Amino acid sequence: MQNYKSPVRDTLFVMNELLGFEKHYEKLGFEDASPEMVEAIAAEAAKFTENVLAPINAVGDEIGCKWDDGVVTTPPGFKEAYKTYCEGGWPSMTHPVVYGGQALPYSLSSSIAEWMSGANHSWAMYPGLSQGCIATIKSHGSKEQKDMFLPPLIEGRWTGTMCLTESHCGSDLGMLKTKAVPNDDGTYSLTGTKIFISAGDHDFSDNIVHIVLARLPDAPEGTRGISLFVVPKFNVNAQSEVLDRNQVTCGSIEHKMGIKASATCVINFDGAKGYLIGPPNRGLNCMFTFMNTARIGTGLEGLAGTEAAFQGALAYAKDRLQFRSPTGIVNPDGPADPIIVHPDVRRMLLTQKAFAEGNRALAIYCMQMVDLTLYSENEEEKQVAEAKLALLTPIVKAFLTETAQEATSYGMQVYGGHGYIAEWGMEQLARDTRICTMYEGTTGIQAIDLLGRKILGSNGELLNVFIKEVQDYCRSVRDKSQFNAWSNSIESHIDEWGQMTQEIAKRSASNPDEVGAASVDYLMYSGYIIVGYLWLKMAVVAQQKLDEGTTEIAFYEAKLKTAGFYFARLLSRTRSHASAIETGAENLMSMPVDYFMIE
Amino acid sequence: MQNYKSPVRDTLFVMNELLGFEKHYEKLGFEDASPEMVEAIAAEAAKFTENVLAPINAVGDEIGCKWDDGVVTTPPGFKEAYKTYCEGGWPSMTHPVVYGGQALPYSLSSSIAEWMSGANHSWAMYPGLSQGCIATIKSHGSKEQKDMFLPPLIEGRWTGTMCLTESHCGSDLGMLKTKAVPNDDGTYSLTGTKIFISAGDHDFSDNIVHIVLARLPDAPEGTRGISLFVVPKFNVNAQSEVLDRNQVTCGSIEHKMGIKASATCVINFDGAKGYLIGPPNRGLNCMFTFMNTARIGTGLEGLAGTEAAFQGALAYAKDRLQFRSPTGIVNPDGPADPIIVHPDVRRMLLTQKAFAEGNRALAIYCMQMVDLTLYSENEEEKQVAEAKLALLTPIVKAFLTETAQEATSYGMQVYGGHGYIAEWGMEQLARDTRICTMYEGTTGIQAIDLLGRKILGSNGELLNVFIKEVQDYCRSVRDKSQFNAWSNSIESHIDEWGQMTQEIAKRSASNPDEVGAASVDYLMYSGYIIVGYLWLKMAVVAQQKLDEGTTEIAFYEAKLKTAGFYFARLLSRTRSHASAIETGAENLMSMPVDYFMIE
Structure with missing residues (x-):
């Protein structure tokens, strides 16, 4: 183990x-x-x-x-x-x-x-x-x-x-x-x-x-x-x-x-x-009063599972020999190559890594806001922090724990059949982490809190406070051409996010079920954008450190590569969520309860 | 339980x-x-x-x-x-x-x-x-x-x-x-x-x-x-x-x-x-020789978990009272409404139901092909069945078991914290079903078998045999205007599927890693289309039965509603898969192995 x-x-x-x-x-x-x-x-x-x-x-x-x-x-x-x-x-x-x-x-x-x-x-x-x-x-x-x-x-x-x-x-x-x-x-x-x-x-x-x-x-x-x-x-x-x-x-x-x-x-x-x-x-x-910190705490448990599953899967992927690399032998002295040579194993590892590091950035960002609400003596700063925290808390709780299900599942999957065996520890991680989307308010409850209570309940105010931060940041990196594509992607997501929110607000005025019908997809959609924004920021910082001649080249290069993976492979999951949100409540609510049962 | x-x-x-x-x-x-x-x-x-x-x-x-x-x-x-x-x-x-x-x-x-x-x-x-x-x-x-x-x-x-x-x-x-x-x-x-x-x-x-x-x-x-x-x-x-x-x-x-x-x-x-x-x-x-039936067998275990989780979640959703419906009280004599009134609970139930019934159709379709390969005396019919089976086997194995992870997870999620407790049986279902994506060839192995060995290995022949069946069917229902949108959606997916396959074939000629990099997303993408095709067929049959004056109105109406849900909310998941496939191998392979480790 x-x-x-x-x-x-x-x-x-x-x-x-x-x-x-x-x-x-x-x-x-x-x-x-x-x-x-x-x-x-x-x-x-x-x-x-x-x-x-x-x-x-x-x-x-x-x-x-x-x-x-x-x-x-x-x-x-x-x-x-x-x-x-x-x-x-x-x-x-x-x-x-x-x-x-x-x-x-x-x-x-x-x-x-x-x-x-x-x-x-x-x-x-x-x-x-x-x-x-x-x-x-x-x-x-x-x-x-x-x-x-x-x-x-x-x-x-x-x-x-x-x-x-x-x-x-x-x-x-x-x-x-x-x-x-x-x-x-x-x-x-x-x-x-x-x-x-x-x-x-x-x-x-x-x-x-x-x-x-x-x-x-x-x-x-x-x-x-x-x-x-x-x-x-x-x-x-x-x-x-x-x-x-x-x-x-x-x-x-x-x-x-x-x-x-x-x-x-x-x-x-x-x-x-x-x-x-x-x-x-x-x-x-x-x-x-303590809902925010309790929910961030549960988000952290999800993050912890993601990180531990990444570590376990990575160790095995470097160690386990099975087949040869599709592009040529890399371990000529062994009977086979380590499975980390296989693109799909890397897809799982990078997904875990991108979630671990991106979600950690989001969690600590929220903690910083909590600090401000607890200790700041600047009333305006405090209010802004409270607004951001109100918006981000259900996201950090649900997004970090939902993505943890995927990450801990990959922890097992990288091990193949061995992942199912207790002694490797990966199945315990998956079982332990499974509770996180259920206790301290299920994902469904978080999603309704986010979309219903926080966003629509504030007439979009809370969303706007956060959107402003992201837009300002994206504008500030526009001159760094290396990051243009990522920054543009975040900006266009931000536009879509706003429009989508208005659309749901309009629909929900005549049908309250529209909120619940959109809510979980909306929360996940939001999570991918926010973590994307933080990955952009992390990449910019990493590039800066490399430009300044850091000796930790692997650490900062890895940030850039992982950011690249996030923008290529994970941020695009917003497409399916956006598409599901668009379809509205009718496809969920029009089936009579009696029709659900098979017999 | x-x-x-x-x-x-x-x-x-x-x-x-x-x-x-x-x-x-x-x-x-x-x-x-x-x-x-x-x-x-x-x-x-x-x-x-x-x-x-x-x-x-x-x-x-x-x-x-x-x-x-x-x-x-x-x-x-x-x-x-x-x-x-x-x-x-x-x-x-x-x-x-x-x-x-x-x-x-x-x-x-x-x-x-x-x-x-x-x-x-x-x-x-x-x-x-x-x-x-x-x-x-x-x-x-x-x-x-x-x-x-x-x-x-x-x-x-x-x-x-x-x-x-x-x-x-x-x-x-x-x-x-x-x-x-x-x-x-x-x-x-x-x-x-x-x-x-x-x-x-x-x-x-x-x-x-x-x-x-x-x-x-x-x-x-x-x-x-x-x-x-x-x-x-x-x-x-x-x-x-x-x-x-x-x-x-x-x-x-x-x-x-x-x-x-x-x-x-x-x-x-x-x-x-x-x-x-x-x-x-x-x-x-x-x-x-027995890989096909063994793998269909494992797919069936996934399907079985999906069905059982649906049944458990449905029973609880009709029974558990918590909050009122957003659109007005439906259970005035009780202290709260059953949770099936909530749109997000229905989203989970319908996802389970759509997978259970759609995946069952796919599994039995494959069994029919196996019958033909075993018992048919018509050589051409046998060959076509073998071709379809070669294509569909890795899909039925991996798609039915991967979607079973989601379905059994929802089984727990609908129960909230109670889902985590052994006595309700939902967590056992999730644990039991978890093995299915790993044994009898992991999802990654199935995906390489599908895209590398079967599709690219046959120069697209195997894909074309199946695509022809789907296109012929879609053409045959074009006059049924009620199903036009769904049929068009399948047809345009089929076009995209073909183009995407050619694109991967082209890229993989110069870089063999392109196959593995696309493979799991490609398999899931394929699964959503094929099950979509079967949902279209099921809807057409159901409408026919209703037109003929069946007495089982709930059963057939439910088929139409569930098909509607599938086309609205599940088929659109192809968007994220298609988008991930497009990005290619570079974002997976360019990171040196040493960069993966945090310290």
């Missing part, structure tokens, strides 16, 4: 060379995040992911989590890896110094999160969930709640979860039934059953802090009657000491296709003691 | 109404295969698949095969299902009466094979492999060999395998190393290790007959030095009595992503007694 390597060089390329993170951090006042410091942290993170997380990835899949009478045991090595993680100070990176944090920027921690997922998707989910829980309490908790919960969570001594889904409602949270009844002491008693709770129970930490969506008595129906609660597994006092067991139990864990070392729990609340967080009935709004 | 239903009605539609199988069987002299008999056999087959095979599919996945000191045990119920299968006379359907067969046509048994795979992919592989073994002995065995091996194999008392792959060679069989040394009594002693041997060991039968590729002493290197042998697990005498154990052992079984109830064995031959079958050094040619 190929050892996972954290893509340090490529991440730093995107941060420093493509997106100017040195200045970005300086401007936001992160003196501690100097390029040297970023590089040092990255090196440590790479060591941790490669030496601690990657080696326990296969055993995690093989043994999985065990549930016994309400107690969940994680696979061998998982608990120890979490201890190492905490000792390294990783949980506290981005949090306030006052609660024990290191006050480093979100983007730095988030870039590294990709590598943790790439080395071990299941393991990385536990700390990932904690971050969501911390963010919720940090933003919406009272002073007492923060004092009580944040220090142990930020230290990593406690972990957290997000409890949203119930068996009858996943996407449509308006139907949720868990009840919260006020107690005399200001706390609440929560009763209900939540499902699909990642990290819902395990053996990593002294306590588990659940963020729970529930209804107050007499709350209005639907999404406007949902409130947010903090419910710890063990009750705690104001000094963050763990007391007696709360009425929270893990009823079972799911048997899943993948991420088998991530405990996906049914959590039963039987009159469990909880604390209201944020205003009553505004729980969903509070939750939505 | 949704119960699998055999698509009897749709299969009979394709056979009888689309492809005129009544006359086809009559002409070939199969008096026993009257429409009534076909229907009766289909009804029995549906009962067997639904009542015997489907109920043990999930347990097969959960428990899998066990290996213990060379002995393989199949999951509970598998052995018993095989007994029922034999008692039903299913193994003997297509075989000569003289060996205990029923002399029914290949196509009838093969249509039913789809259903067996759909109900239980793993289980269906055991009898599937036997059929390959029987066909080999039937065609290339001596009278003595046939007498010795065929009766128990055809009865089902023994089963068979095909032993090709070795650890260092899968696609490139020229490198295989297993040796066969002649003994004094005319038999051979085989020594070597084969991997990936499906049904290589199990507890179904009294004996297992291995068809083994091996080299004679002093055989030429490469593919011209490979011979074919029959090597039974237990030695046998001329009366087909099982004697002592032969030196054939199962060294281990693979841990795989799916088809866990199918034993994928490492088989060790340690001086095992075998019988040369067919001429020395011509083993690969003998094997190739």
Whole structure:
């Protein structure tokens, strides 16, 4: 099995060379995040992911989590890896110094999160969930709640979860039934059953802090009657000491296709003691604050799968000998040539590489926008970043996870039959990555969010903000004749994108189904253009470095070649999406439901 | 979990109404295969698949095969299902009466094979492999060999395998190393290790007959030095009595992503007694005789996954309540509407349905060609069928299995997070079906076979034979104005197909890499056109039935609607493939191998 390597060089390329993170951090006042410091942290993170997380990835899949009478045991090595993680100070990176944090920027921690997922998707989910829980309490908790919960969570001594889904409602949270009844002491008693709770129970930490969506008595129906609660597994006092067991139990864990070392729990609340967080009935709004980062996080898991599958397929393609090159023997001393000589193997590898690097650029671009929304003191800059983030979040979530299905599938395909065998690790990657298009809002949900809520909902405003950036950039490289064809292609796509959007807006005014009918193709179409725009930018930067006489010739030449592949072979996928969008809703909606069934 | 239903009605539609199988069987002299008999056999087959095979599919996945000191045990119920299968006379359907067969046509048994795979992919592989073994002995065995091996194999008392792959060679069989040394009594002693041997060991039968590729002493290197042998697990005498154990052992079984109830064995031959079958050094040619049917068989497994995923997704989409329809409430008595009201859910369902029914038409069309090559006494008809089959086999193998990846993925996607959970069965379908693009020749291998060996290798002859059929048909429906748009679309695709082929031929004359660079896109492009042609034909037949006043209005109307969806949303995928093909080999081959690696 190929050892996972954290893509340090490529991440730093995107941060420093493509997106100017040195200045970005300086401007936001992160003196501690100097390029040297970023590089040092990255090196440590790479060591941790490669030496601690990657080696326990296969055993995690093989043994999985065990549930016994309400107690969940994680696979061998998982608990120890979490201890190492905490000792390294990783949980506290981005949090306030006052609660024990290191006050480093979100983007730095988030870039590294990709590598943790790439080395071990299941393991990385536990700390990932904690971050969501911390963010919720940090933003919406009272002073007492923060004092009580944040220090142990930020230290990593406690972990957290997000409890949203119930068996009858996943996407449509308006139907949720868990009840919260006020107690005399200001706390609440929560009763209900939540499902699909990642990290819902395990053996990593002294306590588990659940963020729970529930209804107050007499709350209005639907999404406007949902409130947010903090419910710890063990009750705690104001000094963050763990007391007696709360009425929270893990009823079972799911048997899943993948991420088998991530405990996906049914959590039963039987009159469990909880604390209201944020205003009553505004729980969903509070939750939505973190939708962007949670969805970028899922996009990163997809990206991580793409990168790991690329690495695995590349290693095999260079090693496996089978047939001779169509253009002449390249390995005369061996019985056959390595399969990387075959054009179709290269097509798969380049697809993986182009997605890994292009999608990474998009993800880190989004992280930069998140930084601005969190830390910028310039109101206009903040608003522009918020607008871009609103547009890009559903794309980064869905495009990075959908393309990851293709990339991890190629990971297996390059291996031929061996790709199907567990010991090579490629089939685990495909299984683990498969969840990413489903949880944290399916691709369909992201697509409706993008086209319906964001683009049509803003009358195209959000699209225009981003389009302006791309158009300005394309104009700025017009004099670089080498990039004319690519830049023109992006510009004409941008025109088509705008026209297509207007066309859908017009149609949807008379038929609301037109939005859903176009949505997923529209999202994928948008993703290909945006990643194309970033590939153009990366190519321009790479050429500049080569012109300046860099010694890393292979790295920058590879960027140019991969950009060339992207523009030749991947961007043209917009043709099929555009064509499908054009056809409208009728071909989907005109068939009566009864006609679907074969018998 | 949704119960699998055999698509009897749709299969009979394709056979009888689309492809005129009544006359086809009559002409070939199969008096026993009257429409009534076909229907009766289909009804029995549906009962067997639904009542015997489907109920043990999930347990097969959960428990899998066990290996213990060379002995393989199949999951509970598998052995018993095989007994029922034999008692039903299913193994003997297509075989000569003289060996205990029923002399029914290949196509009838093969249509039913789809259903067996759909109900239980793993289980269906055991009898599937036997059929390959029987066909080999039937065609290339001596009278003595046939007498010795065929009766128990055809009865089902023994089963068979095909032993090709070795650890260092899968696609490139020229490198295989297993040796066969002649003994004094005319038999051979085989020594070597084969991997990936499906049904290589199990507890179904009294004996297992291995068809083994091996080299004679002093055989030429490469593919011209490979011979074919029959090597039974237990030695046998001329009366087909099982004697002592032969030196054939199962060294281990693979841990795989799916088809866990199918034993994928490492088989060790340690001086095992075998019988040369067919001429020395011509083993690969003998094997190739069955390439067409083996590959159609794998295509059918893909189709089976598509159909089963469609059925599962449809059931859930009608049942699961989540949100309201964008155009107004349709389920006022419930808390939400079934998710089938959402356009994007319908997009997924219709994609599955259009592939299931369109691909089934293609598969059965190919079976009809196989019938002609096997049974026709008209030499010209036979040659045309052989030409069409040569062209269509790699397409049916790769297109049906690649589209099955999308269809089974949608099976999960429609379920959202629940799709990832084992108990719904959708993730098993995706895992089981994943193997189909890899074994029996990867998609890349099929694509090179299609474009390189078949199309360019015949100077376009094979393509022209098929194109003529399509053009003639399109001309014949020109007067049916309702179908003009679809028929024109097929005709212009046909023109483009021809031009594109000439263009590749021209480019590949100076650069052999151009074939591989175009191949997979070319294959998928071809598949979309051919299935489009069959959808056009199905729509014309459906309209005719409606015009004639059929009572099955939903069935035929659904055909028209699904055809409409196919022409609107799926056929347009040719745009991206055509565009990728145009770009040529340079964007794949110009990157030095060293540039691929990130660090």
